[in-house]
Amino acid sequence: MACFILTDKEGHNFSIFWVLVSVILGAIAMLCKEQGITILGLNAVFDALVINKLNVLELIQKLLRKDKSLENGGLLRKGLLFRITLLMSGGASILYIRWRIMGTGPPAFTEVDNPASFADSLFVRAINYNYYYSLNAWLLLCPWWLCFDWSMGCIPLIKSVSDWRIIALAALWFCLIGLICQALCSEDSHKRRILTLGLGFLIIPFLPASNLFFRVGFVIAERVIYLPSIGYCILFTYGFSLLSKQAKKKKILAVAVLGILLINVMRCALRSSQWRSEEQLFRSALSVCPLNAKVSYS
Known part of the structure; x- marks a missing residue:
């Protein structure tokens, strides 16, 4: 199976394939139990904190100051923003499909x-x-x-x-x-x-x-x-x-x-x-x- 590789400005490689596999596995987990969809959020947290070693407080301060350094590295480093966007988009799509299957309404x-x-x-x-x-x-x-x-x-x-x-x-x-x-x-x-x-x-x-x-x-x-x-x-x-x-x-x-x-x-x-x-x-x-x-x- 083909594995799509992207490279960011700093030369770091990351695989779209494994992100998509994560989304698919999250969908399967949700079919077993609704709570399984949250695994996509956990993947995003793990990626940000462990792989990218992101400082949450520093990130919040930069966002409040609208610091331009976020565009030059930081959050975009190693494709973090792209991966999180992909995970969240996949999660939103899965939730929408489930919402349609349930009749576009919550259970009574x-x-x-x-x-x-x-x-x-x-x-x-x-x-x-x-x-x-x-x-x-x-x-x-x-x-x-x-x-x-x-x-x-x-x-x-x-x-x-x-x-x-x-x-x-x-x-x-x-x-x-x-x-x-x-x-x-x-x-x-x-x-x-x-x-x-x-x-x-x-x-x-x-x-x-x-x-x-x-x-x-x-x-x-x-x-x-x-x-x-x-x-x-x-x-x-x-x-x-x-x-x-x-x-x-x-x-x-x-x-x-x-x-x-x-x-x-x-x-x-x-x-x-x-x-x-x-x-x-x-x-x-x-x-x-x-x-x-x-x-x-x-």
């Missing part, structure tokens, strides 16, 4: 599927969406409360700032803002790239489930954090490497990590056994979501 959901999205108050919707984000983040950190269905009253709505669950929102954004500041402002270029890459892999695949662009038909769905777990693993590994350099007793830290790994392996085996029969699956859900009418009825 009911209030029991996603109560927050039907709330009249913008404040209630926003605060509950952010609470759902914090719950997804907690499931990444501690995947202990697992349930096959989180709808039908499983998670009561937050309707006022006096609800103690607001603490979860504050903790989530405190951590995210801290990581973003480190990713953008750190003087260590390696640290900047690792943190930005980890945050990109954490956030971008989750966007389709965020309710920001369209209403989704669930409150929480553990399947939507499969891809974001890549970003979580990058951040966790980098954090462990920093701690291991500073820790006086590295063996204790290593044992702790191995203990966490062992606990999660055991939890994975237990969860797999619960999916072997419908009765075990529903019994496990009763302890997690006793307010879920679907679980109680079944």
Whole structure:
């Protein structure tokens, strides 16, 4: 098969063929699960941060100043702008085809599927969406409360700032803002790239489930954090490497990590056994979501 090669002003070669293969594989991934389309965004992030070693903060500053150096190198170096445009155009085409197949309209959901999205108050919707984000983040950190269905009253709505669950929102954004500041402002270029890459892999695949662009038909769905777990693993590994350099007793830290790994392996085996029969699956859900009418009825 022919492989089209382009050369930029600096003499760097890059292949259109592999970019097109990436778009095709993204389309196949979306046929398996809608979230698969986000892999094109992840490819763009990887290309910019790892291959081109782009400084995001510097790029933003140049864009705001309308710096002409972007045209002489920078973003155009190694054909980055062309590749990203090709990826985004392919992604937009795939989404358009899917939109046509779906009848040019979103699927219909009911209030029991996603109560927050039907709330009249913008404040209630926003605060509950952010609470759902914090719950997804907690499931990444501690995947202990697992349930096959989180709808039908499983998670009561937050309707006022006096609800103690607001603490979860504050903790989530405190951590995210801290990581973003480190990713953008750190003087260590390696640290900047690792943190930005980890945050990109954490956030971008989750966007389709965020309710920001369209209403989704669930409150929480553990399947939507499969891809974001890549970003979580990058951040966790980098954090462990920093701690291991500073820790006086590295063996204790290593044992702790191995203990966490062992606990999660055991939890994975237990969860797999619960999916072997419908009765075990529903019994496990009763302890997690006793307010879920679907679980109680079944």
